[in-house]
Amino acid sequence: MNKQEFIEKHAISRKNTNSLKWDALGERFGNPNLTAAWVADMEFKAPQQVLDAIKSRVDHGVFGYSFVWDSYYEAFINWERERHGYAIDKEWMRFSTGIVTALYWFVNAFTKPSESVAILTPVYYPFHNAVKDTGRNLVTCELIQENGVYEIDFDTFEKQIAENDVKLFIQCSPHNPVGRVWKEDELKKVLEICERHDVLVVSDEIHQDLVFAGHKHIPSAIIEGGKYSDRIITVTAPSKTFNLAGLLVSHIIIPNEQLRKTYDEYVNTVNQTEVNVLGMTGAEAAYRHGSDWLEGLLAxxxxxxxxxxxxxxxxxxxxxxxxLEGTYLTWIDLRAYINPQETKEFIQDKCGVAIDFGEWFSASCQGFIRINLATEPKFIEHISKQITEHLPEKVR
Ligand SMILES: Cc1ncc(COP(=O)(O)O)c(C=O)c1O
Incomplete structure (x- = not known):
């Protein structure tokens, strides 16, 4: 599908639909009239086949307990194999109502209180919270950047892991908010380090399908023919790819049997294993029929x-x-023009735009903003205009 057709068919206003992005602006940002370009969901309807599948499930009229049916596994497993070259065994799969929820479970299941968990910052802020809220020691290793291109500082990463006796590393691949799609050699170096220090890797690959020309997402679990897969838990979901976050479906893939046992034992203690029947119905249709829609979205x-x-x-x-190699989130350093302490005043009060602030992702990133691009061009045109019109003369 091309860009124009996609917009004509799928663009829709989300105001007054209990949308966190638009209808909670007053509560979250203190101004209900901002243009919303923050949280990662979109102003686009899901693929028509998803809507049809959910409608037909609704028409049956019964929403009793359910289980994950075979054709669901088949649709998801095919998607992963065909798009990403990852051959998943059904037995490896578990489900949760959200990846963030699952991150908290992993930290609880695989580390003890006060043990260390590493992340590469700036990174999606719930990574920080999942470690801090569970009473673990958060070890942050800053990515290094030159002219907005971010790379991993492998030496510091290894040093931090060794010095803090890190047990778990939560990876973001592709990386929110800096837009990197990690290359094979980068992923390999990370995994070599984790292997040398016996670190378990949770690879959050929720943005795996949102990758642009010239780049390719490689699941960490297939690096070097799956050499490291016994220490990797991969998490994915249809929520970013097809704009289904409110349906609360996400996948946990654990190839190693012992890790699965530890995970299952933990999850039994919180008894949280049910799935949402409408969510699974919509997600199956998305994996079966959503390719064309996704092509239009990427355009x-x-x-x-x-x-x-x-x-x-x-x-x-x-x-x-x-x-922007991957994700639909663009990362901008305003500091050549804006005093970092005045970022909020500039972007919110002057430009009238709600964004994610850099310091949410790393304390070092005040003066950066993250803008959500998965929206109608008219909003991006408005935001671009607002920023250019209100930018002051250079401050440094
Ligand atoms: C890297 C990453 N992980 C997880 C999530 C959220 O996942 P969920 O809604 O399944 O908790 C997001 C949402 O933006 C994300 O960017």
């Missing part, structure tokens, strides 16, 4: 990114906008 995101980048850099060439 919209790419074009929105180009518009934002060209407009902003045309007016303010010293802004630093990270290359």
């Amino acid at each position: 919209v995101i790419e074009s929105n990114y180009k518009h934002l980048k060209d407009t902003l850099l045309g007016a303010a060439p010293e802004l630093i906008i990270s290359p």
